[in-house]
Amino acid sequence: MSGVVYFDNAATTFPKPCKTLAALDEAMRRYGANPGRSGHKMSAACAEKVYECREKAAKLFGCTKTENVVFTSNCTHAVNLVINGVLRQGDHVVISDMEHNAVLRPIHHLAEQGEITYTVAESFEGDDIATVKSFCESIAPNTRLVAMSHASNVNGAVLPIEKIAKAAKEKGAYVLVDGAQSGGVLPIDMQQSGVDFLCLPGHKGLYGPMGTGMLLTSADDLPMASVFGGTGSSSLNYSQPDSLPDRLESGTLNAPGIIALGAGLDFVAQAGRENIRRHEERIAEYIVAHLKEMPRGRIELYGAEKFQQRRAAVISFNIAGRTGEETAELLNSYGIAVRGGYHCAPLAHKKLRTLDRGSCRISVGAFNNLRQADYLINAVKKISSLT
Amino acid sequence: MKKPMETWQYLTASTVTYAMKAKKLLASRGFTVIAERNVKTAGKTGGCGYVIKIKGDSVTLTGAKRVLKAAGISLKEAEVYREEETEG
Incomplete structure (x- = not known):
């Protein structure tokens, strides 16, 4: 068999669809200006292409507001935006026993700093009732966030995110789902599932290029910014803009990557x-x-x-x-x-x-x-x- | 031969995302609309923002605002700041 036989799609999918490659090439050639910064035609055209990608992502995942699709550099970046923007001194977090370091490390870091505490809830594969019970028993009065992988990157085991989200929300906790292995493959509907924060890589099941990711949120007021800077909006204001996505999108976006991600989303939608x-x-x-x-x-x-x-x-x-x-x-x-x-x-x-x-x-x-x-x-x- | 005068109504949008959202929504409802940088009054509205230009009169504007409001696009994000007649 000639060439590489690629079975490492959990790390990043390969090959990418032809339309992703074509979109990336076109973006570099035709949409090379900075979106949302300048007023000239190329900048405006690039901004429109970036917005189209927000629309496609919102549609695929049932996110009601396109502005609540925040572009990040990867899934880990999205997870960190939530964890660092939502948690406060004295909060408690529940995570699963299958978490990737994308979730574990930022939570553990805050715990090491003495800012939060966390509990690892045991999951029981094939037994949703036992898994939900385990999460419920781990939730404390000060639990502000339940963070969990939808599908394990080690063995693909899936958590019943809707059932856990329902239980968590009844107890007043926010719900973060790390969709690194499920986005574009398993069904996720933000409206149906009760997920507050959906973190996704653009370069895995959504068939975009590496260096792309997204945070989709149904919570308007959260999280607070943990990275501050230029957004191309309200430039005279010394404070970070309140509204999404600008609150969480400081600095120049990876516009070529995002435009190619839009083509990847098209691929998923069409296939x-x-x-x-x-x-x-x-x-x-x-x-x-x-x-x-x-x-x-x-x-x-x-x-x-x-x-x-x-x-x-x-x-x-x-x-x-x-x-x-x-x-x-x-x-x-x-x-x-x-x-x-x-x-x-x-x-x-x-x-x-x-x-x-x-x-x-x-x-x-x-x-x-x-x-x-x-x-x-x-x-x-x-x-x-x-x- | 001189082109007829056209009337445009202007709304401000704080971010390019809101500008794009408003533009797409209004265009889908049959409005003639353009999103562009706020080149004249950005200094009065916090600096660096966008305007949505809607072709038509004040009645058209009222209809556009109704559509935006129904879609949850806050008028706080897009307030009328001027009306101007330009040559088309």
């Missing part, structure tokens, strides 16, 4: 989010089925059983006697791109009992096919027979 999910699920289930057929004790899978909307197309496994990094390195020698290690998610590896060797992660994207899956499966078979 159909549900069609993409089914396609990824089919390939992931095919891979899992073959991994499970391998000789007993040679392959260890971490949670990958049924997909069917209960799991993003992310598979974590280990080969007996090897670390996740070693397996990934060996697959690389076959021209296969996967990720090994700890995937920036220490809580998840603690839960999965893989802190000693991490795991090898296969993550499926819209452009993978069964032929690639067969190549990957055969490579894993060969590698597992070596040890």
Whole structure:
């Protein structure tokens, strides 16, 4: 098989759709001015293209106000905007036991500074009632925020965000969802779900370029700015503008990236989010089925059983006697791109009992096919027979 | 031959996002509308902002404001600051 066989879509999707590439090229050539700063035609045209991307994102995720779509440099940036803009001295936060460092580290940092406290709620895969109960029991009178990954970046496990959000809001807490692995794949409707803050990467399931991300919020007055500066608006005012998105968008935007992200959103809309999910699920289930057929004790899978909307197309496994990094390195020698290690998610590896060797992660994207899956499966078979 | 005079109504918008939102909404309702930088009175409105130019008279403006208000676009974000007749 020629070229790279790419199964590292949880890190960033590859390849990107042709329309994303074309939009990026066009943006650099035709919309090269700074949007929302100057009054000339190119600046105005660029601002319009940026606004169109806000509209597309708002539509895809059921965000009622386009101005509540805030562009960030990535999902982690969006998460930090919320955490640093919402939490106050003495607040308590609940996070899940599958969190990525994007959520864990900013929360832990504030806790280390003595500003907040936090509780890690246990999740029970396949048992929503137990998971919601666990979150409810973790919520305290001073809990201001419940922050959780929609789908784990380690093994794709999905949290019942709507049910947890309902419980959290009944207790007066805001709800942040890290949609890094679910945006563009799993259904998320901000109006239906009760999610206050939806943080998304632009470069994963939304098929935009790296360096793009978004915060979508249904809360008008929050969060407060944690980065201050020029917005192209109200320039005589020494204070940061109150209104979104300017409150949270200081400095020049990544306009070419955002315009290309708009094309990525078009791709998802035209292909159909549900069609993409089914396609990824089919390939992931095919891979899992073959991994499970391998000789007993040679392959260890971490949670990958049924997909069917209960799991993003992310598979974590280990080969007996090897670390996740070693397996990934060996697959690389076959021209296969996967990720090994700890995937920036220490809580998840603690839960999965893989802190000693991490795991090898296969993550499926819209452009993978069964032929690639067969190549990957055969490579894993060969590698597992070596040890 | 001289073109007929056209009347435009002006609303201010504090940010480019609100300007774009108002422009798209009004255009979708049949208004002739242009969003552009506030080049004349930005100093009186906080500095650096946008204007929405709506083609028509004060009745047209009233209709436009009604549409904006119904869509939750606050008039605080877009207040009338002048009317002007220009040659089309």
